[in-house]
Amino acid sequence: MEAPSYPDDVIKGLVERKLPWSMVKRMMSAPKDRDRFEKYVKVLQERVPWKEKIVLPIHEHLFVVCKNGELIVKAACGHEFGDYRENWKLKCLIRVRETNEDFKEVYPDFFEFDTEFIELREFYCPGCGELLDVENAPKGYPITFEFLPDVEGFYKEWLGKPVPCEKKEESRAEDRSVNILRKWAEEAEEKGS
Amino acid sequence: MASREGKGIGYGGRKLKEMLRESERLYKETGYYYGVSELRLREEDLLKYERFHSRLLSAVIGARESVKFIAASPTVREYGELVFGLYTPEGDAVALSTGIMVHVHTMSAFIKYLIENDYEENPGIRPGDIFTNNETWAGGVHTADVQTVIPIFYKGELIGWAGGVTHELEAGAHEHGSMPIFAPERFSEGHHISAEKTGENDEYYKHYIKRLSVASRMPNAWILDEKARLAGSIMIREEVYKVIEDFGLEYYMRAIRELIEENRRNFIAKVKERLVPGRYKGINVISFTLKTAYAHPLTEEKVRSLIPVEITIDVTGKMHIDFDGATRPGYHVYNCTPSAMDGGLWVLLSQVLAYDGKVNDGAYIAVTQNLPEGTIVNTDYPYAGTAITWGTLIPTYAAVGGLLSIGFYARGFLEEVFLPSAANSLYNGGGENQLGEVVGFSVFEMAANQSGARGVLDGIDAGYAIWNPEADQGNVELWEMLAPIVYLGRRFIPNTHGYGRFRGGNGWASLWLIWRTQRFNVGCNGHMPTLPYLKGLFGGYPPPSWFGITVKNTNILELIGKGEVPGSIMEVIDMVKEGKLKGDLVIHRTPFWEDVKQGDLMGIYYTGGVGFGDPIERDPSLIVKDLENGFLTEEWAEKVYGVICRYDEKEKKWVVDEKATDEKRRRIREERLSKGVPVKEWWVKEREKVAAGRLPEDVKEMIRDSMSRSEKMAKEFREFWQLPEDFTL
Numbered sequence: 069m070e071a072p073s074y075p076d077d078v079i080k081g082l083v084e085r086k087l088p089w090s091m092v093k094r095m096m097s098a099p100k101d102r103d104r105f106e107k108y109v110k111v112l113q114e115r116v117p118w119k120e121k122i123v124l125p126i127h128e129h130l131f132v133v134c135k136n137g138e139l140i141v142k143a144a145c146g147h148e149f150g151d152y153r154e155n156w157k158l159k160c161l162i163r164v165r166e167t168n169e170d171f172k173e174v175y176p177d178f179f180e181f182d183t184e185f186i187e188l189r190e191f192y193c194p195g196c197g198e199l200l201d202v203e204n205a206p207k208g209y210p211i212t213f214e215f216l217p218d219v220e221g222f223y224k225e226w227l228g229k230p231v232p233c234e235k236k237e238e239s240r241a242e243d244r245s246v247n248i249l250r251k252w253a254e255e256a257e258e259k260g261s
Numbered sequence: 262m263a264s265r266e267g268k269g270i271g272y273g274g275r276k277l278k279e280m281l282r283e284s285e286r287l288y289k290e291t292g293y294y295y296g297v298s299e300l301r302l303r304e305e306d307l308l309k310y311e312r313f314h315s316r317l318l319s320a321v322i323g324a325r326e327s328v329k330f331i332a333a334s335p336t337v338r339e340y341g342e343l344v345f346g347l348y349t350p351e352g353d354a355v356a357l358s359t360g361i362m363v364h365v366h367t368m369s370a371f372i373k374y375l376i377e378n379d380y381e382e383n384p385g386i387r388p389g390d391i392f393t394n395n396e397t398w399a400g401g402v403h404t405a406d407v408q409t410v411i412p413i414f415y416k417g418e419l420i421g422w423a424g425g426v427t428h429e430l431e432a433g434a435h436e437h438g439s440m441p442i443f444a445p446e447r448f449s450e451g452h453h454i455s456a457e458k459t460g461e462n463d464e465y466y467k468h469y470i471k472r473l474s475v476a477s478r479m480p481n482a483w484i485l486d487e488k489a490r491l492a493g494s495i496m497i498r499e500e501v502y503k504v505i506e507d508f509g510l511e512y513y514m515r516a517i518r519e520l521i522e523e524n525r526r527n528f529i530a531k532v533k534e535r536l537v538p539g540r541y542k543g544i545n546v547i548s549f550t551l552k553t554a555y556a557h558p559l560t561e562e563k564v565r566s567l568i569p570v571e572i573t574i575d576v577t578g579k580m581h582i583d584f585d586g587a588t589r590p591g592y593h594v595y596n597c598t599p600s601a602m603d604g605g606l607w608v609l610l611s612q613v614l615a616y617d618g619k620v621n622d623g624a625y626i627a628v629t630q631n632l633p634e635g636t637i638v639n640t641d642y643p644y645a646g647t648a649i650t651w652g653t654l655i656p657t658y659a660a661v662g663g664l665l666s667i668g669f670y671a672r673g674f675l676e677e678v679f680l681p682s683a684a685n686s687l688y689n690g691g692g693e694n695q696l697g698e699v700v701g702f703s704v705f706e707m708a709a710n711q712s713g714a715r716g717v718l719d720g721i722d723a724g725y726a727i728w729n730p731e732a733d734q735g736n737v738e739l740w741e742m743l744a745p746i747v748y749l750g751r752r753f754i755p756n757t758h759g760y761g762r763f764r765g766g767n768g769w770a771s772l773w774l775i776w777r778t779q780r781f782n783v784g785c786n787g788h789m790p791t792l793p794y795l796k797g798l799f800g801g802y803p804p805p806s807w808f809g810i811t812v813k814n815t816n817i818l819e820l821i822g823k824g825e826v827p828g829s830i831m832e833v834i835d836m837v838k839e840g841k842l843k844g845d846l847v848i849h850r851t852p853f854w855e856d857v858k859q860g861d862l863m864g865i866y867y868t869g870g871v872g873f874g875d876p877i878e879r880d881p882s883l884i885v886k887d888l889e890n891g892f893l894t895e896e897w898a899e900k901v902y903g904v905i906c907r908y909d910e911k912e913k914k915w916v917v918d919e920k921a922t923d924e925k926r927r928r929i930r931e932e933r934l935s936k937g938v939p940v941k942e943w944w945v946k947e948r949e950k951v952a953a954g955r956l957p958e959d960v961k962e963m964i965r966d967s968m969s970r971s972e973k974m975a976k977e978f979r980e981f982w983q984l985p986e987d988f989t990l
Contacts, residue, residue: 160937
């Protein structure tokens with residue numbers, strides 16, 4: 069069976085979740101369309117209110133974009149999170165549900181939780197209050213950097229084209245979150261001393 | 262036939278071990294399965310090759326579908342808890358049926374165990390021999406899953422294996438049912454069949470059947486399943502003979518290798534087509550409290566385990582999954598062995614990436630895993646309890662599936678985004694039934710529970726199980742026939758899904774009346790008790806935690822006489838509160854084991870699936886649907902989804918107040934912005950706590966254990982909190 073190619077409005081319908089189930093089912097069953105990524109990015113680009121080029125969507129609300137030759141994470145609302153190799157969650161607003169009372173704001177009263185052990189961490193977009201992630205982590209466990217894409221490898225090796233961000237420095241995926249943490253620790257220590 | 266004079270029983274007169282080594286060498290040296298660098302047969306005559314594959318596929322599927330109805334226990338017939346596979350001489354899966362597909366690869370591990378341990382020499386492998394196993398160290402997952410494999414000889418040489426697995430309802434353990442909950446070690450997990458030759462000339466040994474007849478409390482069911490596995494395996498073998506007659510032996514031996522290599526290539530092509538290279542990270546947290554009046558003193562009261570998950574996909578399409586940092590195994594039933602974890606990996610891959618075309622071991626060999634020895638994912642304790650390995654491996658691979666979904670999303674394949682989730686509530690029961698007979702069983706209706714949300718749809722309600730994609734709850738009448746229980750209801754409980762733009766499958770519960778028995782006990786294991794278990798995606802929530810109930814010494818028979826019968830757990834709780842239903846109600850938040858008798862009530866809840874996306878982005882028309890279906894109440898529609906609805910008495914329908922909804926959702930965003938603090942602020946305070954060791958003891962012990970086993974984990978933990986290199990908790 070030949071790989072199909074869907075019109076832009078079908079991909080738009082998928083992104084907006086407006087496609088009828090029969091069409092979604094067809095897309096599930098059929099071989100994948102080879103031009104999906106390009107059309108997908110095009111549709112997403114038309115939906116955001118800013119001009120930076122979307123390089124890779126990484127979330128319902130977040131995109132790796134090219135800004136002044138740098139790859140940064142930018143939210144649909146326009147808020148910028150900086151270098152995509154730093155965990156964007158570190159730049160969110162956070163609300164931690166630690167007690168049963170906190171939990172009961174989001175779960176019916178009847179249910180109980182082991183709040184001695186685990187907490188719910190809600191990460192909000194500082195730009196618009198979108199709920200970006202809910203971690204259920206043991207207390208004291210580091211915030212998880214869920215997805216660090218190899219943007220360079222993806223474009224060059226898999227898509228067969230350069231990363232659409234000309235001035236970008238050559239670098240493979242490398243977790244740089246520690247730079248932020250180091251800075252925070254220094255600031256906290258300065259403040260403390 | 263044996264290889265005493267140096268001649269092996271395998272194809273070409275080779276020893277099976279030599280064949281296995283050669284297969285491994287060829288893969289290592291060439292990077293192609295069995296060194297098959299060209300799919301020659303496929304290229305030469307595609308139709309012939311596909312016809313060949315279809316014949317093999319119909320042989321294994323035909324075996325499964327036939328034996329379900331000719332020789333099978335209730336668990337097999339009602340829930341489809343069986344699977345069949347066809348293997349290469351070295352034990353790699355070539356074709357498999359539908360069903361509990363997790364075992365396609367576990368049977369492969371069993372066959373390799375037979376080869377590695379020189380069964381060719383002793384006890385010998387001959388035409389018509391039958392080998393059976395349920396040991397985790399020989400390819401099994403837990404006592405309840407029994408594997409049968411038979412060699413396929415053609416003109417005196419072994420050219421493959423056929424096999425089947427069924428899940429036994431009653432494993433002959435200290436606790437009734439198939440999966441004991443409170444066992445500390447293997448010694449109280451039931452009847453073990455330790456990679457044994459159990460028959461010859463296509464017939465089980467009499468002593469084996471005799472042994473089974475006293476090995477569990479439902480021997481007839483187990484023996485029927487033995488026959489089902491053997492019958493199916495023989496059906497496959499006989500069909501293979503016909504295929505060889507039609508295609509020739511040389512074609513057969515080449516084509517089975519090509520099928521696996523083709524699947525390996527397809528898998529890598531799919532990784533490149535649907536994912537993004539990079540690093541995907543998550544965690545799985547296991548938490549059980551095993552406190553009961555009857556548990557073995559050695560059983561750990563608190564099980565707190567951490568399993569970090571890191572998936573790396575490189576630009577060649579190679580996927581590696583690393584569980585470095587996993588914590589210790591323990592005296593409980595949730596320990597895993599590599600065969601169990603490999604089974605988990607296989608069943609996940611077969612659902613999210615390798616689900617079409619040729620499905621076999623090719624996908625499995627394309628992925629590597631690091632299962633650190635001496636941890637809960639690869640126990641080194643030879644007597645470890647493994648009865649509920651699923652309690653560990655299901656959420657672990659559900660987390661893997663969730664992480665891969667980020668890749669699907671990034672590529673624009675929103676229709677592939679799927680959060681496997683996997684609620685799991687086990688109900689073991691046993692004692693004397695309504696006929697005065699001895700009975701033991703696990704009610705297996707969990708075989709159709711909830712999935713997490715999808716990228717374009719809600720999760721599946723009461724119709725999914727990660728280990729068996731053809732999920733089936735079975736009929737209530739079966740249990741009422743076997744056991745002294747009467748169903749008073751199976752019902753959804755509102756607000757028990759993981760919230761999200763697309764919600765997880767909604768939780769449901771069963772309620773039973775214990776009937777016509779004075780000697781009966783029930784044991785239940787919830788997954789995950791008192792934890793919001795698993796993680797949603799992109800702002801989706803986990804579902805609320807697990808619970809079960811028992812009500813003893815009730816006046817239910819009197820109420821039934823008046824026609825006032827509760828139909829759900831929640832109704833029971835309300836009726837007790839109102840004083841209408843009398844009795845000793847206990848709401849169990851952790852696994853329990855209780856004695857019950859006629860007139861007592863018992864119920865368990867099957868947790869919902871995780872959510873996808875911000876709940877306040879959910880389409881209000883879906884909220885209306887959820888209200889109509891009883892998945893949601895008005896209060897939680899407003900609180901969590903920010904949707905204001907009212908019930909129009911005149912029109913008899915829910916109506917969304919759009920203006921009020923917009924306003925409520927705006928206020929929720931404002932509240933988030935005002936109540937949220939910058940992560941930096943939180944981090945500074947938390948760091949002080951962590952540095953001073955001001956964390957709960959359970960957490961400290963768990964993280965300390967993880968750090969002591971993994972330099973990587975220790976480095977990451979210290980780096981995240983910016984603590985000295987020698988810091989430990």
